[in-house]
Amino acid sequence: MDARGPAGGMPRRAFLAATLGGLAVTLAACTDGGPTPTPTPTRTPAPSPSPSAGGVPAPEAFLRSRWSRDPFTRGAFSFDAVGSTPELRTSLADPIADRLVIAGEGTSADAPGTVHGAYAEGVRAARTIADLADEGDRIAVIGAGIAGLAAARTLADAGYDVVVVEAGTTLGGRLRTVEDDAFGGPVVLGSVFASDGAELRPILAQAGVATRPFAPVIEVRTPDGTVVESSAAGWDAIATAQEWAAGNSADVSLTNALIRSGAVPISGEPGADGLSPRDWLRNAISTGVEPTTGAAPTRVSAQRFDPDLVWRPTSRVVSGWTALIDRLADGLAIAGSSVVTNITVGDEGVGLRLDTGESLRMQRVIVTASVGVLKTDTITFDPPLPLLHQRAISVLGMGASDVVWLAFDEPFWRADAAGSPDDAAEDANGSTDEPAAAADGEVAATTDTDANVFTLVGATPTVAAWLDVGVDPRRPILLGILAAEHARRIAELDDADALAAILAALEPFAAP
Incomplete structure (x- = not known):
């Protein structure tokens, strides 16, 4: 709600x-x-x-x-x-x-x-x-x-x-x-x-705002829940489009640049994992471009979009x-x-x-x-x-970008449902949550290898990405990010219909 x-x-x-x-x-x-x-x-x-x-x-x-x-x-x-x-x-x-x-x-x-x-x-x-x-x-x-x-x-x-x-x-x-x-x-x-x-x-430090380092560890799944190794094919196509756009005096949309640069049409021939370069381009757009800009690639500047802003390590406000x-x-x-x-x-x-x-x-x-x-x-x-x-x-x-918070009894999306992505040992040894001023300079990235960001390939996702933010294993919590037209569409729904659509988007991430 x-x-x-x-x-x-x-x-x-x-x-x-x-x-x-x-x-x-x-x-x-x-x-x-x-x-x-x-x-x-x-x-x-x-x-x-x-x-x-x-x-x-x-x-x-x-x-x-x-x-x-x-x-x-x-x-x-x-x-x-x-x-x-x-x-x-x-x-x-x-x-x-x-x-x-x-x-x-x-x-x-x-x-x-x-x-x-x-x-x-x-x-x-x-x-x-x-x-x-x-x-x-x-x-x-x-x-x-x-x-x-x-x-x-x-x-x-x-x-x-x-x-x-x-x-x-x-x-x-x-x-x-x-x-x-x-x-x-x-x-x-x-x-x-x-x-x-x-x-x-x-001012964050003076106010006592507590943050926790967040280093994205991304896991990609197909619609049937299979975990697959990520491919750079989609981002390579976007890089080709942006290189072409940079050589033009007039700006165009990212979609236009993809077409005019020859980056698309892109092969739809599936590889050994059943996924094609076209699937990975769609993944890069729906889980990278759209949540970063809140817009479809038809509206985003090909010259100004910065891929380095996608899922870079940062700090989460806890x-x-x-x-x-x-x-x-x-x-x-x-x-x-x-x-x-x-x-x-x-x-x-x-x-x-x-x-x-x-x-x-x-x-x-x-x-x-x-x-x-x-x-x-x-x-x-x-x-x-x-x-x-x-x-x-x-x-x-x-x-357009929205968040959806879901609290569950069990962390069914984790490979080890009994564990915590930020390691329950942190809580046993004392919380790492602290005011922003506690560390000097750059925020240290976490060393966890468990996935904490989940995305979909092989279909267009309703939810661009799921973030596992339930640090305390007693409170399994997912944070979903909706972007662009998906955010606008879900925003128009009442709570019951919105929740139904959001839970349907979670199905590939239910542990097999």
């Missing part, structure tokens, strides 16, 4: 009632710190575990995200669609009339689609606005995701008068974390990974993001359930119109709405955004 609003939501214990630029404004649901960013998931009665037709037992617990259906995100993260360049992202971040700055992972030229990229862009936007601001300026930050909170925190710490205007009832945006006893702790419904981004690492969100939001004036519908930029300031009909007048504004939201008419700008900003929003893509 998907996680919806919290039982208590954002505390409504303080109201912002101030004369801002001569306009009396009351913003409901405005906190002065101590927010509760963790929504409580809705839960249907837990199904009784019993084998399905494909041998997959019913889970003890089920949670999922549905970012493409969220009107305040319209997707999971931005990606480089055809024609995208780092310069486009940078231009989207340029100040407008010295009063408005757009920020978020979508404006990051170095780390788009990442938590540390969003955080760094929030800090960058705050510093830009601070350089432009006059003494006594009131500043609004639209959006209480990681970029918005980073911007507001930076400005507040510098002594500026800041208010955060958030459309939803919770804080954290796409870093949503819920507490669920059935999973033994926090469940992250957004990004489950953290990098060693220079700006983010210290304590959830709540501590980080709490730390950034502490003491900030935050107006929840306040949807900004219009932004008017003038010589004397910036006017914000809310969906309630209320207005707010500020001197400077930082907008951290996602690229997906900026593509819609959710927020209108008067005057319209500059042409370079409009082009960036039009060209950049917004990917």
Whole structure:
């Protein structure tokens, strides 16, 4: 089931009632710190575990995200669609009339689609606005995701008068974390990974966010459950396509490059394992390209797609993001359930119109709405955004990616169902979960050889990959990643139909 609003939501214990630029404004649901960013998931009665037709037992617990259906995100993260360049992202971040700055992972030229990229862009936007601001300026930050909170925190710490205007009832945006006893702790419904981004690492440590090194060990199975040795045929075809695309002045889609480079048609003749190069190309796309970008290869830039981003070692957040969100939001004036519908930029300031009909007048504004939201008419700008900003929003893509969490009685997908992928000895000798600052430099990769990432070849998978995240053998947990059109399709289903489709996708991974 998907996680919806919290039982208590954002505390409504303080109201912002101030004369801002001569306009009396009351913003409901405005906190002065101590927010509760963790929504409580809705839960249907837990199904009784019993084998399905494909041998997959019913889970003890089920949670999922549905970012493409969220009107305040319209997707999971931005990606480089055809024609995208780092310069486009940078231009989207340029100040407008010295009063408005757009920020978020979508404006990051170095780390788009990442938590540390969003955080760094929030800090960058705050510093830009601070350089432009006059003494006594009131500043609004639209959006209480990681970029918005980073911007507001930076400005507040510098002594500026800041208010955060958030459309939803919770804080954290796409870093949503819920507490669920059935999973033994926090469940992250957004990004489950953290990098060693220079700006983010210290604040993770200060907030006490616990991470665990995650070194992907991939096991590939066929639809009948046979474990097969991975082939590079698919990635070789993609490399050929990208080499061809790099020699062209005009960007094309990855699909177009595959065709025009001659990488496809690709042989459909099966080898000794019953699999063809065509099968492996489909595997590379569905389990690599699509979960990395959230998009089909028909939309992905052949010149900009980076294969090195696929399943690289990183760190998994095991304590959830709540501590980080709490730390950034502490003491900030935050107006929840306040949807900004219009932004008017003038010589004397910036006017914000809310969906309630209320207005707010500020001197400077930082907008951290996602690229997906900026593509819609959710927020209108008067005057319209500059042409370079409009082009960036039009060209950049917004990917669809969701996670599904399943808790089971037994780890039926493991070769040794009694073991743990991270080795139960870790728990016997003390947990390895620790705040992000515990290690200097690069996160050490694990030395485990047991598979912890499961993918499918020989058919198009509904779930791009399954991650074995049940470190504690007493709590076998799988994390499924849905991507591109599969994510959008499953997001449209109700919980019962979504769970049925997801369990069917698990059938090849039921231990033979």
